[in-house]
Amino acid sequence: MPDDTAALRVYAGRMDRALTPARTLLLAIFVVGLALRILAFSFWNYHHPDALLQYLEQAHRLVTGRGIVPWEYRIGIRNWLMPLLLTPGMALGEAFDPGGLAGAICARGAHAALGLVVIWAAWRMGRASSMAAGLMAALVVAVWYESVLFSVELLSESTAAPLMLMGVALLCEDKARRKFVWAGAALALGVLIRFQWAGFAGVLALASVRGDWRGWRGLIAGALPVMALGGVVDAAMGQVPYAWIIHNFAQNIGAGQAARFGTAPVWEYGRAFYLNFGVTLPIVAGASLMCGRRYWPAALAALANVGLHSLIGHKEFRFIWISVLVMLVLAAIGSVRVAERLASDKGRPARPFLIGLAGLWVALSALAYKQTGGEGAFRGGGQTGLALYDAVHRPGVCGVMLTRDLVLQTAPVLEGATTPIYVAPKSVPASAIPADLVAGANAFVSEAPPPAPQAARYNRAGCHTNNGFTACLYIRPGLCQPQGAKAYTQQIALQQEGY
Secondary structure (H helix, E strand, C coil): CHHHHHHHHHHHHHHHHHHHHHHHHHHHHHHHHHHHHHHHCCCCCECCCHHHHHHHHHHHHHHHCCCCCCHHHHCCCCCCHHHHHHHHHHHHHHHHCCCCCHHHHHHHHHHHHHCCHHHHHHHHHHHCCCHHHHHHHHHHHHHCHHHHHHHCCCCHHHHHHHHHHHHHHHHHCCCCHHHHHHHHHHHHHHHHHCHHHHHHHHHHHHHHHCCCHHHHHHHHHHHHHHHHHHHHHHHHCCCCCCHHHHHHHHHHHHCCCHHHHCCCCCCHHHHHHHHHHHHHHHHHHHHHCCCCHHHHHHHHHHHHHHHHHHCCCCCCHHHHHHHHHHHHHHHHHHHHHHHHHHHHHHCCCHHHHHHHHHHHHHHHHHHHHHHHCHHHHHCECHHHHHHHHHHHCCCCCCCEEECHHHCCCCCHHHCCCCCCEEECCCCCCCCCCCHHHHHHCCEEEECCCCCCCHHHHCEEEEEEEECCEEEEEEECCCCCCCCHHHHHEHHHHHHHHCC
């Protein structure tokens, strides 16, 4: 027995020494991924107005008691999980900087930190095949340009993707019961945040677990507490538990609300893949096919998710982000298998091939970034937020007017002040700005010089340019008379537009 114990200790020591270089490389990949995300972080820019109006503004409203309410919350088609996740950071910032931007910055920063989980999840997923595959998967997710940009975006897709990918990773590993439990919890929480990905989770579970009743019991044991928590959150926020899902389908599909934001043909996501990957698409897609049988359930779930979203008229690339993320991880794993096979066929060590492969992935990401327009094509809107912030912090400004086209590009959470925000009616600039609105706002933010006669009283005070778009601030002398301008608040403008 002592001899066996000594042998086990020697074996454990050898394994630990073998793992040390891999751990060092993984740490280095995390550092690179963190650095890229810090560089990509933008407080003012966003990929979609949801980030600003539906999440950050609602967390701000929960903490401060003031803010605007978009249509999704007025008619109850969203749960409050996303705003509540942002509330601790928002409250912390407000405690140190009441009424300032610290709350929004802390909330955004904490959310961006969650994006790093995708690197760990990719590592776990690839490691189920080999150590080299785990490291390559982590590297690809750490440096691929869309992975970086989505990680720092405040979207339900960006929040749910790390959780869903961790669920995928756990189901790719050896099937211990505790891993089923954690996979069930991760997938359930991801679905609560982005319920449209329930199809992905369902197909993944069916393909991974199949007839393994022990696995199903573990998944259910992990999912039930999370789903119960979701119901408690709904009830605490004054909603009937899970009624928001029914309302969402009734409004977006039944009443055609989603179609207001545009529709696209069933093949649109095929086009979207090309637009977002460029000439790298055949390489990435081809490599993903070489991932191996272990990962077929993940591939099937990714394909099913794209197929389900293709049947819905309103399409955005972010809706299938989990499928894209899974494809990237599978491509990284598949590329390692190909590189190792080439090295074996040539009778050479695999390490030089793998180092070259890592460089190739970095180059592919840079090429796709350049071909698709990168950050400038991915997000924008910062020029309006900066112009508004400039306006409310100028001495003497007591009310700010926006043109109607900017109604979705800013919110009180970006002010760092309590200055009223008004929105010009749809007739502007085709006709004159109402005199009572001019009287209520001595600052005016527009993406073009205001042509209306009353607006001629405003003098340009500065402009902000971002990704080719410019928003300018105009100031008129005198104070504000807000009584007549109350009919033009941003809240009223949103309701008039159906937002």
